[in-house]
Amino acid sequence: MDLTRYLQDLRARQTRARPAGTPHEVVHPLGEITIPEHVEHWAAHRPEHPAIVFRQRTITYRELDELIKRVGGWLSSAGVRAGDRVAVHLPNCPQFVVAMAAALRIGAVHVPVNPMFRGPELAHELRDSGAEVVITADSLLPVLAQVRDETPVREVLVTADPLRGDDLAAPEIPPEAGAASPWADAAAHPPTAVLERDLDALAALNYTGGTTGLPKGCEHTQRHMLYTAASTAGATQQRSDGGFVALCYIPIFWIAGENLGVLGPLVLGGTSVLLPRWDATEVLEAIDRHRATTTVGTVENYLELLDHPRFAEHDLSSLTDPMAVSFVRKLDTEVRHRWSAAVGPGSLLREGAYGMTETHTFDATPYALAEDDMDLRAEPVFCGLPVPGTDIAVVSFETGEPLPLGEEGEIVVRSPSVMTGYWKQPEATARQLRDGWLRTGDLGRIDEHGYLHYLGRNKDLIKVKGMSVFPAEVEILLSRHPAVHSVAVVAASHPEKGQQPVAFVRATDDALDSAALRTWAAEQMATYKVPLVEIVEEFPMTTTGKVRKVELADRAQHLSDEH
Template sequence: MNLANWLHQTGLVRPDASALRSGTRLHATYAQFALRSWAIGAWLEGQHGICKGDRVAIFARNCPEYLEVLYAVLWVGGAVVPINHKLHPLEAGWIITNAEAKLVLTETGGIFKAGDLPDHCREIAIGGADMARAVAAPSEAYRPPVPVAEGDLAWLFYTSGTTGRPKGVILTHRNLRMMATTYALDVDAVLPQDHSLYAAPMSHGAGLYNFQFVRAGACHVIPESRGFDPAEIRALGEKLGDLVFFAAPTMVKRLVSHALQAGYGGEGIRTIIYGGGPMYAADLDEALRVLGPKFAQIYGQGESPMTITAMSRTLVAADDHPNAASRRASVGIAQSCVEVRVVDAQMQEVATGEVGEVVVKGDTVMAGYWRNPEATAAAIVEGWLKTGDLGRLDADGFLTLTDRSKDVIISGGTNIYPREVEEALLTHPQVFEASVIGHPHPEWGEEVVAFIVLTGEGLATAELDDWCKTQIASFKKPRRYVFVPELPKNSYGKVLKTSLREQLAEGRPAGAGEGRE
């Protein structure tokens, strides 16, 4: 079944319900949302040759047209390739090339330079004049979405490991339907009066959460800032009511800080789903005290989107259980669509309370990595997805994460992969060695710190900043540089990042010279 059928059906049964808002301004009702997505799909098909199985990339900030285009691509049987708008065009271009996308939609239609995109791919403006004309004067009569198979590709999500290039996660129509269905069972109710707010990038988890709200006929709200602004969220909550949104823990912290300064008690917010990084116990306790029992938690990965474990608002806020504190510090229990185990290196389950690797199995687990059978075989063993995260299960099934076996840095809710930053630094002629780690930061969760061994002397941190800007997205740049005479290594020559973390924690970086804060 094509997921676009949910929009088609809602457009028929709730035609006058508010569907898309830019701030408080109504952009489209559900009848208009469905008609616009169908018309855009017909235009993509007729003018750009997009048909069943084709990939279409979206490289743009949040906007109402984002959802219209997403459903337009699904409508004609295509697959969307949402790309983090913060990426450098060269990085986005690599993803577009790997996905063999026929089309990329950007805010202006002029983001990429000549040679940045493959010959078969064209860039057009999302919501541009051509698209507006297609919506105003459709080329054909309205028709339902194209039928697709359960296992057909719907969403190609690019993630990265600590080594190599990004990998395309194949998410099928069945994967996403099961993700959306289980949300109401395990995370939170989905109500027609909800206002689903997109304060986090729609290219990631926030965007994935659109499907259940479309099915329920709830309203989708894109802030006028097109991002996360605590004052704006407060105003929208007070004006619209029943706000539901996904937020990284650092966003929650910023919202709580604003609430304390403004004397705001969370009025108009129904549910905040947090995930994507560690939520510290003290921060969660303060959030509950300031904003009330509005918080639900999810733990997932791109490879099993938003669907490994969860804690409902009731479980997060509960304080009448003997293990209430440890439960609140956990990431919850297995969601209803999956099985979760903790295993040793031989994939054997460890005893309750013992630490091992978290593995997950179920209908939301990806079909595999796009055209990468070796990576797929390494990640999925006998149907079990190896998450790379370490944790332990208690007797009641609550999972507590203890560490990440991968060295991914989570800053402001966004994943930053050290290998990418290291490779960018190592292309500088004066950088001999580089090792990048995450270090706790009070606002962003973690900050990027680069330990640098130079070939000589006299390299300024500003020059390294400028160099990084030409290689990678700005948000990935190190916030601090520590110049050292050598990097600590084991007998095999592997850099001991644990030692680097200890040095930072103790305030004794192994070498003279430290860059900006």
């Protein structure tokens, strides 16, 4: 099938299906300017408007703009230049937002790093990115100290643990952590006069796992960031009048959290209400107090809110666009109707969006396509329509040719926010990016209206409470144990986590047992990645010498159920 004719037909169908009030083209509220320039604009035009709310502290746009310039000045004084990578190793807190925007302001590259990482994971991303400056919290210094000598890191800026209180509180820096500067020094530094405006320069390395090894850095620019925020706002009919209030407790080191808790509010001149983690009581209070208009959570999160003993004490009617992610329990009509009955008919619970780190995550949305619950009654998962400016097609896994509507195949995406490539990995880039299209590896179909239906993830990906776990990475980390000969990791379903990684291990030492290896693994990788372990003498193999993981699946499920 000819791709040009395929897209012409598909776009015409999608134009007819697009909800009223949704633009067909992306609209940039302030034009195509950088993220720090957006902050500077709102600081000039609504200086006292809340930009960030964190626990008991509110930071206005005037204060945020000043902090960004001062921290940018500190980074410049520390030798950071355009193109240098700055690792931001923090949980949800205002310092994360300031550090990210400060790096962008001076043309540096933002590298968000998971604060749940153990030493080997942290060392990999610092080495791979080449980050010489790390911004972190004092509670995370011990893990950084373990690996600092193995990395290019020469400067550390450290803030007090955000959960302890004010961000200017003196951090606790143990001697073994090495030299570090307190956040207060950066917050008081003379502001930078530098303002890099190149929207197409490398601006972020967002790391994602893969099927062939350790995480890879997805190269993103500020144009990618800006397009994502603007196209998302258009697709969900958000305005830049200051009324956009995003409650964000999902991690902002995730690119989805970055979109919700950083980019959306700053581009629209709204407010980001950040919480360090999920807490039902805090979420209820924050929605009510700050009149949040949108948030993202699991279906289980919404059910926990509904069952909360103090639910009736809070007014959640401002939450007009609550978004769900169906990681374990799936969103269904029963949950949706229960939510609307409790909160009010103006609060419609829906699935969030289809996307991935490589595309900046928000590629298609079912927003405003819920008449008669058709989005939830359709073949799951119903992803709706591409956001303005994005094309999504379904093609043959084998040939890459577009498939007729209704047929199942590989989902491919082309948009202004698709990554430039994988950092320093041209072969991986060539496999995933072809003629401007990203090969996602996901199974899906497009129906006669042009709606996307997602039918399954890449077969190797494991989802643990929404966190992505790639078997190849776990296998590599486990193989570093001196008594491990070889490893095969597969998924098992789990009633609370969704899925559970299970590792089958051949040992070189008969003394190695599964409990000891699991304990060791907990020191090497984030908790959600730690697998159940079974020691085996041999693997089932194919005639070409590959492990038959399909044959391990039943054993993995039995082990998970038994555990």
